[in-house]
Amino acid sequence: WYQRRVREAVVSTQSTGDGESDSSLSDEENYEGEHVYTLQAIYVLNECLAQIIDLVYGSEEKDKAIAILSPLISKISVYIRNHAHHNMPNAKASAALLSSVTDYQYCRKAWSKELFEALLDPEFFIIDPTCLPQWKIITEHLIAHDNLLFADLLMRVTTTTGGLLSSNEVFYTQKARLIRRLSFTIYCCEYNQYCKYISKIQECFVEALKLNQAYQVIREVFLGFRVLILRMSPGTFTPLWPIMLNELYGHLVELRDSLKIRSDNTNPRMLNMYLSISKLLDQALILPAHMIPDFQVHNWAFVCDRPGSEDLDLTFKSLSAEIASGYDKALEDDSVRRTRNAPFLTAPHITDVRELQPFYSSLARDGLFGTVGDALEDTTIARLEAALDLEFLDLH
Numbered sequence: 068w069y070q071r072r073v074r075e076a077v078v079s080t081q082s083t084g085d086g087e088s089d090s091s092l093s094d095e096e097n098y099e100g101e102h103v104y105t106l107q108a109i110y111v112l113n114e115c116l117a118q119i120i121d122l123v124y125g126s127e128e129k130d131k132a133i134a135i136l137s138p139l140i141s142k143i144s145v146y147i148r149n150h151a152h153h154n155m156p157n158a159k160a161s162a163a164l165l166s167s168v169t170d171y172q173y174c175r176k177a178w179s180k181e182l183f184e185a186l187l188d189p190e191f192f193i194i195d196p197t198c199l200p201q202w203k204i205i206t207e208h209l210i211a212h213d214n215l216l217f218a219d220l221l222m223r224v225t226t227t228t229g230g231l232l233s234s235n236e237v238f239y240t241q242k243a244r245l246i247r248r249l250s251f252t253i254y255c256c257e258y259n260q261y262c263k264y265i266s267k268i269q270e271c272f273v274e275a276l277k278l279n280q281a282y283q284v285i286r287e288v289f290l291g292f293r294v295l296i297l298r299m300s301p302g303t304f305t306p307l308w309p310i311m312l313n314e315l316y317g318h319l320v321e322l323r324d325s326l327k328i329r330s331d332n333t334n335p336r337m338l339n340m341y342l343s344i345s346k347l348l349d350q351a352l353i354l355p356a357h358m359i360p361d362f363q364v365h366n367w368a369f370v371c372d373r374p375g376s377e378d379l380d381l382t383f384k385s386l387s388a389e390i391a392s393g394y395d396k397a398l399e400d401d402s403v404r405r406t407r408n409a410p411f412l413t414a415p416h417i418t419d420v421r422e423l424q425p426f427y428s429s430l431a432r433d434g435l436f437g438t439v440g441d442a443l444e445d446t447t448i449a450r451l452e453a454a455l456d457l458e459f460l461d462l463h
Contacts, residue, residue: 109146109160112139117167136168136177138453144181150193153317157192169208182209183216186248187223192460199456206255210387217252221264224249224271235281243283246275250291253298253457262303268295269307276314282336285318286343290458295349297448297455301360308361311347316368318344319386326393332420339416345378345423348387349412350451352430353405355444370430386429394424408447413454 116139120132146157159412169178182205185191224245228238249271253261261268272291275284292311295304322341325332328441332338348369351362371385405411411426435461 098148104292105307106156106160107425109143109157109164109390113160113164114169116164117170117273120171127426130173131172132171133177136171136174140165140168140178140181144185147185148188150190155195159198159201162194162198162205166201166204166208169205172208172212175213179209179216181214183219186252187245188296189244191248196456196460199460206252207257210252211256211260217261217264217364220245220249220252221267221271225267235457239278239284242275242278242281243287246271246284246287246291247459248299250294253291254294254455254459255285256298258298259300260298262299265299265303265306269310272307273310276310282334282340285314286336286340289314289340289343289347290455293451294455296350296354296359297451301358312362312365315344315347316386318370319348319390323386323390323393323422326390329395335418336422338418339422341420342412342417343413345426346410346412346454349410349426353408353410353447354451355379355447358444371434385431387427391424391431393403398424398428405433408443409450413457415458 120135124132143161146154146161147165149158165178165182168174169182186206186209210220224242227241227245249268253268268291273289275288276283278284289311292304292307295307308449309332318341332341352366352370356363368386370387411429412423414422417423
């Protein structure tokens with residue numbers, strides 16, 4: 068019955084592509100009416116399939132479950148690849164089913180290929196936010212136990228090309244998508260799981276940073292570095308710090324200079340690059356010192372550790388203070404304070420460079436230690452991860 072409903076879904080999708088509907092609202096209502104039982108079937112499979120496999124197949128016969136799972140995964144892929152709004156309930160139910168099915172590592176042949184292709188889908192992150200936890204589990208099950216897939220992903224990031232007839236914009240978009248998937252894969256897996264690949268990851272980041280004017284690519288590199296800080300021990304990514312500090316300082320100097328000369332900062336990709344760069348600074352300032360010891364030697368360049376002293380010492384001004392002074396209009400409300408255990412910048416994207424002003428103004432006013440609240444490591448990491456969840460789902 069379920070296979071028949073999926074065949075009907077495929078035919079319906081193809082017929083919709085052949086001709087425009089007069090009323091999109093009625094199409095969605097028809098879709099919901101026709102597929103309500105399919106949704107229920109997926110949830111029933113989610114609740115019962117694992118128990119059925121355990122009941123039917125003994126401990127030495129689990130690999131025989133491939134005969135059941137292979138056709139099921141092929142049918143489920145119809146829904147996980149459909150990112151239309153009206154398909155969100157089916158996609159969410161399918162993700163819940165896959166998160167339980169992929170726990171059977173001895174049946175990898177049934178689902179690894181389909182799910183790796185789904186991960187590389189350009190529209191992969193167009194999902195219901197509530198099913199992101201399931202996709203994190205699926206990605207961990209997919210990559211954690213197969214180093215060849217992670218090596219394949221690294222190779223794709225390193226060797227991707229836009230093609231002879233493709234523009235630089237197409238190449239930059241492909242590069243940014245692959246780096247985001249690399250970051251998401253590391254984010255989904257266990258602490259220090261990919262330490263042995265740090266040299267390859269560094270190579271990917273360094274090559275990406277060489278692309279001039281590739282704002283979307285640079286944004287993803289800084290996102291990836293923020294993920295590395297949370298998923299690897301400090302000594303692992305120490306070789307990356309000189310590169311990232313240089314890039315961090317260089318791009319913030321560009322932001323400062325653009326504010327001083329009142330240049331046009333309306334390019335959305337440039338704005339979101341500056342946001343991602345600022346988030347790295349924000350994260351570095353609130354994490355405990357033992358998680359990022361290399362940054363502690365250089366934090367004075369970005370923010371003053373003595374609030375109010377910069378007005379007296381004219382020989383040096385921290386970068387955050389210079390950026391804050393570059394805005395042509397002071398904040399009307401300067402009472403916002405940074406908290407010691409929470410990121411200040413949590414928006415997934417911005418549309419105006421002024422949205423960064425409260426962050427840099429608070430750093431310039433309060434200094435490095437001018438924060439409120441207790442520094443609780445677990446709480447800080449949990450809040451940073453919550454902000455990362457939203458950022459991965461943002462496609463601006």
